[in-house]
Amino acid sequence: MTRTHRIASIPGDGIGPEVVDVARSAVDLLAQQEGFGIDWIDFDWGSEFYRRYGRMMPESGLDELAETDAIFFGAVGAPDISDAVTLWGLLIPIRREFGQYVNLRPAKHVDGLAGPLKNPDGIDLIIVRENSEGEYSELGGRFGRGTPQEFASQDAVFSRHGIERITTYAAHLARKRSGRITSVTKSNGIIHSMTFWDEVVNEIAAEHDDLTWRSVLVDAMSAELVLKPQSHDVIVCSNLFGDILSDLASATIGSLGLAASGNINPERTAPSMFESVHGSAPDIAGQGIANPLAQVSSAAMMLDHLGEQSAAKRLNDAVDSMLRSGQVTQDLGGSLDTKGAEEALLAVLSQ
Numbered sequence: 001m002t003r004t005h006r007i008a009s010i011p012g013d014g015i016g017p018e019v020v021d022v023a024r025s026a027v028d029l030l031a032q033q034e035g036f037g038i039d040w041i042d043f044d045w046g047s048e049f050y051r052r053y054g055r056m057m058p059e060s061g062l063d064e065l066a067e068t069d070a071i072f073f074g075a076v077g078a079p080d081i082s083d084a085v086t087l088w089g090l091l092i093p094i095r096r097e098f099g100q101y102v103n104l105r106p107a108k109h110v111d112g113l114a115g116p117l118k119n120p121d122g123i124d125l126i127i128v129r130e131n132s133e134g135e136y137s138e139l140g141g142r143f144g145r146g147t148p149q150e151f152a153s154q155d156a157v158f159s160r161h162g163i164e165r166i167t168t169y170a171a172h173l174a175r176k177r178s179g180r181i182t183s184v185t186k187s188n189g190i191i192h193s194m195t196f197w198d199e200v201v202n203e204i205a206a207e208h209d210d211l212t213w214r215s216v217l218v219d220a221m222s223a224e225l226v227l228k229p230q231s232h233d234v235i236v237c238s239n240l241f242g243d244i245l246s247d248l249a250s251a252t253i254g255s256l257g258l259a260a261s262g263n264i265n266p267e268r269t270a271p272s273m274f275e276s277v278h279g280s281a282p283d284i285a286g287q288g289i290a291n292p293l294a295q296v297s298s299a300a301m302m303l304d305h306l307g308e309q310s311a312a313k314r315l316n317d318a319v320d321s322m323l324r325s326g327q328v329t330q331d332l333g334g335s336l337d338t339k340g341a342e343e344a345l346l347a348v349l350s351q
């Protein structure tokens with residue numbers, strides 16, 4: 001064996017453990033076939049950990065993750081715990097501590113896969129979400145509690161450095177793809193931060209004038225993603241807009257159950273984290289019917305990041321083959337349960 005990757009596995013809540021199990025089986029099989037090693041390091045962090053210890057991960061959690069090559073994450077969220085606690089107690093500290101300021105969220109349609117659109121053929125876009133600042137901010141507060149004047153204020157934080165680095169990353173990515181890049185804001189309504197975003201993006205665009213740049217308001221972009229998603233390639237946007245638009249984009253290709261993501265530290269100074277876009281789906285957790293393919297495609301992104309290009313390609317091809325042949329779960333109109341999808345995936349990889 002020539003190389004071994006140390007991977008932190010955090011299945012988390014709800015359907016997280018169900019889909020992470022499937023993806024890990026596929027990665028283990030590929031490792032065996034391709035001759036590399038995977039050393040999974042298991043962490044039982046998440047909502048159950050919170051119920052027991054009053055925090056989503058131990059105090060030493062980030063130090064433990066720092067020792068790994070990548071983090072493989074399932075989902076967080078539980079009906080009895082505030083989403084703010086689960087998100088800010090686990091995912092956001094990891095993204096920030098490890099400089100994962102790029103959140104890549106691709107949406108690619110596979111021929112023959114039904115979805116809500118009349119013509120989804122040729123959808124192949126990628127959302128580059130700013131992952132470290134923006135609207136996900138701790139600045140603000142609740143004031144005048146219990147009085148008729150009670151109000152809440154929430155500050156979004158956009159730094160020149162933050163906008164420059166995400167836009168530059170997106171520009172380099174666009175150059176490797178079609179050369180088209182769209183920046184999304186709402187600068188007619190949000191007049192300080194979003195006009196600043198536009199200004200900095202224009203400066204970066206001037207440095208990359210071989211690319212075709214567009215700027216679109218987020219409301220118009222929502223309509224474009226439904227009416228002509230094929231016209232888009234690289235989309236760069238803020239933390240909140242990227243989160244919303246990536247759910248929309250994944251729906252156009254058939255299901256949120258297909259949407260993979262990578263929280264990337266481009267400088268590779270710390271581990272990156274790979275997770276499905278979907279959450280913990282408590283409504284179907286424990287029923288064994290969750291679609292594992294978003295988590296599997298996230299594993300492919302992780303393998304690619306770790307330099308295992310052949311394994312990553314084979315995993316992506318296997319997912320495409322399942323989608324093309326209709327070996328899919330109920331969210332995509334198929335009849336497979338999670339276990340059935342795992343068996344089908346391992347069978348394709350073993351051919």
Ligand code: GGG
Nearest residue numbers: 074075076275276277278279
């Ligand atoms: N697998 C992703 C997950 O559990 N997401 C929960 C969530 O609330 N995410 C919001 C975000 O990514 O900012």
